Amino acid sequence: MTEPDRGSGSGSYLDAAATAPLRPEALDAMLRVFTAGQANASSVHSPGFRAREEIEAARARVAAALGARPGDVIFTSGGTEANSLAIVGLSLASPRGRHLVTTAIEHSSVLESCRYLERVFGFELTVLPVDGEGRVGPADLRAALRTDTTLVSVGLANGEVGTVQDVPALAALAREIGAIVHTDAVQAAASLPVSVGAAGAWPGGAVDALTVASHKFGGPQGVGALVARSGLRIEPIIHGGGQERGARSGTENVAGIAGFAAAVSAATAQxxxxxxxxxxxxxxxxxxxxxxxxxxxxxxxxxxxxxxxxxxxxxxxxxxxxxxxxxxxxxxxxxxxxxxxxxxxxxxxxxxxxxxxxxxxxxxxxxxxxxxxxxxxxxxxxxxxxxxxxxxxx
Ligand SMILES: Cc1ncc(COP(=O)(O)O)c(C=O)c1O
The missing domain is CATH 3.90.1150.10 (Aspartate Aminotransferase, domain 1)
Structure with a gap:
């Protein structure tokens, strides 16, 4: 059997949507952290300070690549956790209501988080249909929105069939009624220009929160981020020492975060x-x-x-x-x-x-x-x- 050629980033490895080949920049960044000596970023000594500096430099790089501010970036263990934090954390913290809207083709981490809120917290869930090409109709979203709609989550691109959604248009409808808008950009952000911030940029500041995952950019697996507009309240789903502005407790994966940021910078630069x-x-x-x-x-x-x-x-x-x-x-x-x-x-x-x-x-x-x-x-x-x-x- 011929081995798929992964190192070149092209060749016979045709499963980048599952996990993209590791970028050399990401490997270099991780080796730099590992060889400098592992330390806890919360420790009050020089190695700890250096670990903290790595994380904050990475936060600034991820934010810059996505048109966000460093303070908007919450590092997580990947796309699944970032989606769970967005859906559960933002909905539970919102006083608006108990109604969620998502689509039938979302990643299971979005759909199952919505179903968890439905099952355990009594939320009502509307799952929007898609057409034969995988697009959500604005009329369907408009019809689903209610005065108590808390959160609308529509993925920017589907990982299975690759359809890209008109998130700016859909988000504008949801924002008209004051719902929080989240988009799962795990698949899209690695190959399309995505920006949460600057006015006029795409998706035009239309979303409140956006999910990305390191391994789709060519970074390591097990790292990702929820980029959430500052000022949004988030109920943590992992409790503990209050890292990541209290939204995600747990000792940070310093090398993974550094590798993630290096991959995001390299991917978005070209x-x-x-x-x-x-x-x-x-x-x-x-x-x-x-x-x-x-x-x-x-x-x-x-x-x-x-x-x-x-x-x-x-x-x-x-x-x-x-x-x-x-x-x-x-x-x-x-x-x-x-x-x-x-x-x-x-x-x-x-x-x-x-x-x-x-x-x-x-x-x-x-x-x-x-x-x-x-x-x-x-x-x-x-x-x-x-x-x-x-x-x-x-
Ligand atoms: C659209 C989408 N969202 C979320 C995820 C989950 O991300 P992770 O694998 O980092 O948990 C994936 C993974 O394939 C995905 O394709």
């Missing part, structure tokens, strides 16, 4: 040119698969999608068998989201887009880590065609 290169490869891959693989259909929005994302259903084969065949050819891909991979149930995201149960089981997702060599493109098409022909013969 986001425009990187996105163009990804789009070129993604479009070449999409065109060839649609033309040469019988039964293949693109899922998600044809144009409003992440630059490195191409997801398909392939009638007549199983997504799992495609995965195994591609892996045997040294190509690392997913059948849907990483969390859905390995499960045999059809993806709730594809079902929400109106894909049938049966077809949803045939899903395959390519998420590019860099430009795709033509040899890799040929190999992908060859493997997919062979699997489809094998399926027909079987």
């Amino acid at each position: 986001i425009g040119s990187a996105a163009l290169a990804l789009m070129e490869s993604r479009d070449a891959l999409t065109d060839r698969i649609l033309a040469e693989v019988p039964g293949a259909r693109l899922t998600g929005h044809p144009t409003e999608r992440l630059p490195g994302h191409a997801s398909f259903t392939v009638r007549g084969v199983s997504g799992e068998s495609l995965l195994v065949a591609l892996d045997a050819a040294g190509l690392a891909v997913s059948s849907g989201s990483a969390c859905a991979a390995g499960k045999s149930e059809p993806s709730p995201v594809l079902l929400a887009l109106g894909v049938s149960d049966e077809l949803a089981q045939t899903a395959v997702r390519f998420s590019l880590a860099g430009p795709l060599p033509s040899e890799t493109l040929d190999r992908i098409v060859r493997v997919l065609r062979a699997e489809v022909l094998r399926g027909v013969a079987g």
